[in-house]
Amino acid sequence: MKKVLSLLGAVVCLAACAGENVVYTPQAQIMPQHIKKIAVRQILNKTEVFALEDKFYNELYDEFLRNGSYQIIPENDGAEGVVVTTISRYLNVPIQYDSQLIPTVYRMNIWLDVVLMDKTTNTPVWREPAFLGTQIYAASTLPGGMTEVQARDMVFQQLSRDIVKRTVDGFGSVWSENKKKVMNNPEYTTITD
Secondary structure (H helix, E strand, O other), X not given: OHHHHHHHHXXXXXXXXXOOOOOOOXXXXXXXXXXXXXXXXXOEEOOOOOOHHHHHHHHHHHHHHHHOOOEEOOHHHOOOXXXXXXXXXXXXXEEEEOOOOOEEEEEEEEEEEEEEEEOOOOEEEEEEEEEEEEEEEEOOOOOOOOOHHHHHHHHHHHHHHHHHHHHHHOOOOOOOOOHXXXXXXXXXXXXXX
């Protein structure tokens, strides 16, 4: 009898949740209310690839401007929040070859360490230590292919959108990989073609 009642209770619970408009929406974790002005600090590049940070900084800054949720100002002009970004790893490896062992498809991964600092309390609002941007692309010698620089631009656009989304929409909107998994895996060493 107890089994029948517990089964009936489970069926009733499932039926109650089966409606069309039943969706789990977690409580939004938004920016502290005193942060209305954000600065984007110059990006630090810890890879061997030259000048990644300049192009990425411009893309990130422009993405914050396009979003328009927060006023973007220089850090010394009264910014309450600061986005601090470090390019920690860059990996561009061939993943497919033709019959003569010439690379035809590449995978590009760029890892960032991103922190949004609250300048009034000097504490992090959020941190993503292994923020990953990925692009798989065909070699530029093939139809529809792209160069490494074009693929890198696409990764920077994706990462910029993700950082802005993480800042504006809060925790759970985007997330990083497990930093230990990235740091302890020899596959994730910094390599460029």
